[in-house]
Amino acid sequence: MVSTVIKNWDNKTWLSSNEYIKSFNKFLIRHIKVNSNSKILDIGCGRGKILGNLSSNLKLKNKPLGIDIIAHKDRDKRIKFKKISASSFFLKKNYKFDLILIKQTIHLFSLKQIKKLLDLSKKNLNQNGKIFIFALDTNKNKLPTFDLMKKKLTKSLKRDKKILKFISEIYSIKKKRRFTYNVKISKKDYLRMIKERYISTLLTLSEEEISKGIKEINSKYSNFLRFTDKLICIVL
Ligand SMILES: C[S@@+](CC[C@H](N)C(=O)[O-])C[C@H]1O[C@@H](n2cnc3c(N)ncnc32)[C@H](O)[C@@H]1O
Numbered sequence: 001m002v003s004t005v006i007k008n009w010d011n012k013t014w015l016s017s018n019e020y021i022k023s024f025n026k027f028l029i030r031h032i033k034v035n036s037n038s039k040i041l042d043i044g045c046g047r048g049k050i051l052g053n054l055s056s057n058l059k060l061k062n063k064p065l066g067i068d069i070i071a072h073k074d075r076d077k078r079i080k081f082k083k084i085s086a087s088s089f090f091l092k093k094n095y096k097f098d099l100i101l102i103k104q105t106i107h108l109f110s111l112k113q114i115k116k117l118l119d120l121s122k123k124n125l126n127q128n129g130k131i132f133i134f135a136l137d138t139n140k141n142k143l144p145t146f147d148l149m150k151k152k153l154t155k156s157l158k159r160d161k162k163i164l165k166f167i168s169e170i171y172s173i174k175k176k177r178r179f180t181y182n183v184k185i186s187k188k189d190y191l192r193m194i195k196e197r198y199i200s201t202l203l204t205l206s207e208e209e210i211s212k213g214i215k216e217i218n219s220k221y222s223n224f225l226r227f228t229d230k231l232i233c234i235v236l
Pocket of ligand 1: 009010044045046050067068069070085086087102108
C-alpha cells in the first residue's frame, strides 16, 4: 500500500457537506434496492458521514458498519465503527452485507490487495448484495490543480484506469455509472484543503511544494471555484 494518512478529505470540505452527502446518497438509493433491514458496510469510511446519513434516510434497524485505519474523534455517531485495515477485516469473522461501499479508497491498495479485498467482499455479500466502487472519473477530471499536483493526479488517474481494467477483467461488472456533483467553493476554503493535503496526491509533497502550489492556485483562479466533481461507479 502507498503511504496513506488522509486525515482531511472529509474535514469540513464539499465532500462532507450536507448537500453533497444528500446528493450522493440519493444516487446510491436510486441504484440499489436497500431498505430498513439492509446491512451496509463502508470500507474506508473516513468520518462516516455518508453512512450516517444513509442510516437516517433508510431508518436502518442495524447500525451500518464503517471501517477505516483512522479513528476520527468527530466521526458520525449513527454508525458502528471499527478501526481496522480493510485487508484484515474480513479475516476475523463471517459477515453478510447487502451493500458494500468502497468510495474513493480502492486506489490506496495494490492490485494484489484489491483482488483479495474484492474476493472476500464478494464472499461476504447476501444473495442479492452488491459492491459499489467509486473512483475519480479518469477521463474528465476537473479538480482545480497546480502544475505539480496535476502531474501527480494524472499519474494517479492512469493507475486508477489500470485498476478499473484489472477489476473488469476478473469480475463481471453488473453496471457502470457516473455520479457528478457541481462544486462551488471559495478559493480560501480550497486553499485550506490544499494546505491540509485533502487528497492522496498531495500526501508526498514537501512543505515548499505545497506553498508554491498555493501561490499558483491563488494567482490562477478567481475568488470562487466552480467545477464538476465526477466519479465513476462500478457495481459488482
Ligand atoms: C479519500 S478517503 C475517502 C473517504 C470516504 N470513503 C469518502 O469518500 O468520503 C480514503 C479513506 O480510506 C482510508 N483508508 C486508507 N487505507 C485504508 C485501509 N487499508 N483500510 C481501510 N481504510 C483505509 C483513509 O483513512 C481515508 O479515510
